[in-house]
Amino acid sequence: MKSDFADETYFADETYFSAAFPLPFRVLTLVGLGILGWATNLHGLHVSNIDATGTLDLAHVALDGRRLTSPLPIDRRGWRHAGAPPPPHRAVYGVFAVYAGCTAVGWLAFRIATRGDAALVDGFKFVPGLAMLCVLTVLVCPFNVLHRHEREQFIQAVHRCLFPSPHRVYFSDVVFADVFTSFAKVLGDVWLSICMLMPGGSLLAQPTQEGLARWILPTLMSVPYAVRLRQCLVEYNAPGNESRRPLFNALKYASSFPVIYLSAAQRLVVSDVVALKGEAAASQPWHGEHQLFRLWLLAAAFNSLYTFWWDVTNDWGLDLLRPTHAGSGPTRHAAPPRPLLLPRLHSRSVLLKHPESSSQDDDSLDESTEHIENSNSQRAPHPYGLRPTLLFSLPVYPFAILVDLVLRLTWSVKLSSHLHSYSEGDLIIFWIELAEVVRRWMWVFLRVEWETVKEADARAPRSPPLHAIAVAGTGADRGDSFRDGISEQDEFEMVPSGASGRGAEAG
Secondary structure (H helix, E strand, O other): OHHHHHHHHHHHHHHHHHHHOOHHHHHHHHHHHHHHHHHHHHHHHHHOOOOHHHHOOHHHHHOOOOOOOOOOOEEOOEEOOOOOOOOHHHHHHHHHHHHHHHHHHHHHHHHHHHOOOHHHOHHHOHHHHHHHHHHHHHHOOOOOOOOHHHHHHHHHHHHHHHOOOOOOOOHHHHHHHHHHHHOHHHHHHHHHHHHHHOOOOOOOOOOOOOHHHHHHHHHHHHHHHHHHHHHHHHHHOOOOOOOOHHHHHHHHHHOHHHHHHHHHOHHHHHHHHHHHHOHHHHHOOOOOOOHHHHHHHHHHHHHHHHHHHHHHHHHOOOOOOOOHHHHOOOOOOOOOOOOOOOEHHHOOOOOOOOHHHHHHHHHHHHHHHHHHHHHHHHHOOOOOOOOOOOOOOOOHHHHHHHHHHHHHOOHHHHHOHHHHHOHHHHHHHHHHHHHHHHHHHHHHHHHHHHHHHHHHHHHOOOOOOHHHOOOOOHHHHHOHHHOOOOOOOOOEOOOOOOOOHHHHHHO
16 A cells, blocks of 8 residues: 555656656756866866866867968957967856756746646647757857857867768867767657657657657667767778777777667567566566566676776776786886987997086986986876876775766666656656766866876977987997987997097097
């Protein structure tokens, strides 16, 4: 008796939630939170002194679809000083304000018209339809109003993701496409919202998908992963690429397709279970005795664990789940820079220095070598499972790993359309979608941070300063010492000489 009463109460709560906050407005809300999340991402990186504009190639991307008529900033009044551009997060905050205003006005109008009465919801379902149409109209508006520059950048980013260049993929487009994957279920909800708003549809019930129409939803949900998969293949086939990492990254996105389409095929599982157990088994989400259900479960587990491992190891550069053999073996970037550049066997001349400057140069060389050794020794130790260079506070990383693990395990629910067919799960599914948006928001911080660290390491000098190396003599002047390749196993030594350069050259 109590169980039946609890079920009726829960169903009433779900009905009230769908009536007060129907699916079209939930879609608009999640998109608005995505815009706000991106603005706070840029703002947080700016406050943390991380050059998000340079790392994301936003300056190059902004000029990608434009034609420059002059290399210098000019206007009709003549020359003007090109000051530093404002931080990009300010404009994104403005876009969010406009978007939130349009969405809030539409939702308030709907709430006032329906007054929370479920019987009036379908009579005013044109209101969320007008709100979605208004947002789309503002997005494609050609006039220079309502942050036209940012709207054009968004449309250009979508175009580059759908039709990527065969030679290069901007890092900002990679991040944008990854964020797009977190909105895969939202993209499917757009299709369901359109079906609800059509004549004969209802905002209080999931539209029926029969025949070939039932494959439209999983196909739309797989579009973001197909986009990201193609980007990985473009990176793998790039002329200068010699790594197989993009190929393994492509495998990560390809593993989402079995989860999506096996979920859509669960209707066959339900029909088989109903034939064996009766109609009561159709409302149960677990059918472990069916082989197709177990196959979907295996695909979901593989996708969740593989994507979590990739997040921690490759997207964030942390050592927690990195294989132990990955760090073994000599690597060029891990070895400290060699203090001397003249191999004894590659030069017939001795290192020539002025007698008076011999001791001074030796002291300079010792100081340079000591500085390099100290810098390498300071960077070597780091917290277990993390990495030597951390730009955020230490507690951020274990917290991010734990949250990412928990929310990655809900990946199967987010991608599985058959679990969304239960009408009593609207509230739960909305919270799962919201949690995924929060997870991606957190992911962006560490992803951009790791890319910044990698770029800084790539630009770091790998040899001692030039003032620490005294090179003279005819052999060095002619370049004989560097004519042949120098192996990493060559030994170097400094040969002091008291002879002047002229005397040695004569000899």
